[in-house]
Amino acid sequence: MxxxxxxxxxxxxxxxxxxxxxxxxxxxxxxxxxxxxxxxxxxxxxxxxxxxxxxxxxxxxxxxxxxxxxxxxxxxxxxxxxxxxxxxxxxxDFLPKQLSETEVETAVDDAIAKVDASSIRDMGKVMGELKSRYTGQMDFGAVGPMVKDRLSA
Known part of the structure; x- marks a missing residue:
């Protein structure tokens, strides 16, 4: 349904x-x-x-x-x-279950690996991948800085 x-x-x-x-x-x-x-x-x-x-x-x-x-x-x-x-x-009630902190970190790592991101310039690709797969399951405002930290490290 x-x-x-x-x-x-x-x-x-x-x-x-x-x-x-x-x-x-x-x-x-x-x-x-x-x-x-x-x-x-x-x-x-x-x-x-x-x-x-x-x-x-x-x-x-x-x-x-x-x-x-x-x-x-x-x-x-x-x-x-x-x-x-x-x-x-x-x-x-109509949103999917929110991902836990650990699940969010795993999803971010997977997205970075999938789009082969290597620098901060690839942040848009990573966020696009996350949004296509996890819309409604995570707070992208909180995920953005996490992706930025991982790509700038």
Whole structure:
């Protein structure tokens, strides 16, 4: 079952369960996917967003909510921070399991070996390889410095 089908099924179930908070988050996910579909149609792609694109959208949504939750906590608005964290949990239901630190290090080493990277100039190739294989499974903001360290050593 592809991600869109899973999201739609979860949306219907949330309606049946009268789970308003989950339902609103699922509607936000659907809206983000439809926005991306529309943008792709404008670029000439009639097929819409594939599963990798949906994973990218979900990853961005999680990151946005983490930043918002942090800002709310700093501002003393714990109620709003909790609401953001609740949305993160709903979104993460559709993301693959996050890789552990050890798995991330192994994936980085494998990607460096696969693209035969030897210097910092090859960082883009390594990141491209990682993104094609591990979208939604790792935080690329944290992985970037790790790749840079490995290539500059």
């Amino acid at each position: 592809d991600l869109r089908t899973r999201i739609t099924a979860a949306l219907k179930q949330a309606m049946k369960d009268k789970d308003a908070k989950r339902l609103s988050t699922l509607r936000l996910i659907n809206a983000a996917i439809k926005d991306r579909d529309i943008a792709l149609r404008g670029e000439g792609n009639e097929n819409g967003v594939d599963d990798a694109g949906v994973l990218t959208i979900l990853g961005k949504m999680v990151k946005q909510r983490q930043e918002s939750a942090r800002a709310y906590e700093e501002g003393g608005r714990l109620d709003l921070s909790e609401a953001e964290r609740a949305e993160i949990k709903v979104i993460e």
